[in-house]
Amino acid sequence: MPDLPTLSLDAARALSGPDGLRDRRAAAAERFTAEPLPTAEEEVWRYSRVAEIDLAAMVPALAPTDAAAALPDRVESILALARAEGPAATVVIVDGHVVRLDVDPGWEAKGLVVGRPAIDGTGLDALGAGGSAPDAFAVANDAFAPDPVVIDVPRVLDVTAPVVIVRWRTATPGTVAFPRIVIRVGEAAAVAVLDVDLSAPDATGLALPVVELVAARGARLGYLGVQDLGLDAWQITTQLGDAGQEATLSSTAAVFGGAYARLRTDCRLSGRGATGNLRAAYFGEGAQTLDFRTFQDHAAPDTRSDLLFKGAVGGVSRSVYTGLIRVRPDARGTDAFQTNRNIKLSEGAWAESVPNLKIENNDVHCSHASAVGPVDTEQVFYLESRGVPTPVAERLIVAGFFDDVLDTLPVAAAAGPLRSLINGKLDRRVP
Secondary structure (H helix, E strand, C coil), X not given: CCCCCCCCXXXXXXXXXXXXXXXXXXXXXXXXXXXCCCCCCCHHHCCCCHHHCCHHHCEECCCCCCCCCCCCHHHHHHHHHHHHHCCCEEEEEEXXXXXXXXXXXXXXXXXXXXXXXXXXXXCHHHCCCCCCCCCHHHHHHHXXXXXXXXXXXXXXXXXXXXXXXXXXXXXXXXXXXXXXXXXXXCCCCEEEEEEEEEECCCCCCEECCEEEEEECCCCEEEEEEEEECCCCCEEEXXXXXXXXXXXXXXXXXXXXXXXXXXXXXEEEEXXXXXXXXXXXXXXXXXXXXXXXXXXXXXXXXXXXXEEEEEEEECCCCEEEXXXXXXXXXXXXXXXXXXXXXXXECCCCCEEEEEEEEEECCCCEEEEXXXXXXXXXXXXXXHHXXXXXXXXXXXXXXXXXXXXXXXXXXXXXXXXXXXXXXXHHHHHCCCC
């Protein structure tokens, strides 16, 4: 590997782009280099594997060569499925660099914009619209993201075809990639985005993606993030969401891959009557650690949030869920729910579930619930009593456990492929 710059101020300044983006990167790089990395002593990083990450030893991932002409078969198969749905736009990102971007001419004529601030300056003002970076890893993305993508939907445009993003991670060790995606939906507009994150089975290294979801007054934004990386890859994802007055922001995560995969989801309901729907389905195997932190932030009156995260862990894998519902002093009339349920499929598996509430107004309705346990023996017995063999009964129960997440996906066509991924996990399950 040639000598590459470390994650320094000089490395941030060396990236191309318009002056506004270069200035933003430089300011973020100064902040990144001045602040220590998080530690597991901090509550929001409790139970994490952050101590195993040595960013000082890593270098930014290089732009791929000839990737647009020779994408892996797995990426091409996803794109083929997307074409069958007639997408409004497709974007392919390799190690944080855009290698393919196509917008349907009909939707482009109606005002849909898919821009690259580093290349054409389009959408530069959208960066950071979802909220400020909450930790050093998100700040690093601000500093070193080489090729951000901004999806801009103009007011009152209802984009009835999905926007499809496919991200690919190579097998290069010792590198860190910085994908950046911003989805901004104008007043009374609507869009659904499918974001699929894949890698080679032997991919290593680290990725620090940031996804921003911004819904203006009366907008409807649906986002489905599917992560099926190889079991040696590491990833820390930050998702920043903001919903304006009467807007609806619906985000679903389907997480299956990674040696250590962490997703932080911030959903700020900043406008009166805003709604945030957060869903996740996750399945760990082997020695994986799947780590989820959620923040439902009610900052305006009469807002509603509904969170449902469901996971299964087998082998010696671990899952972590910690969530916070925060109701600010002016957020009277808040209606908030937070539910996390986990199934342990082996004695060696482990799941941690810690829901939290911070209520600063007394005119609210908030609840939270969590559960960790094995497959329900009464359900197994019921199926056994009707002639279903025990292994088949357990498989049916686990597969059905995820239905209330998969039945409400922002992109409904993804339900079948996601069920196939879950079945693959069950096929590999070691009794």
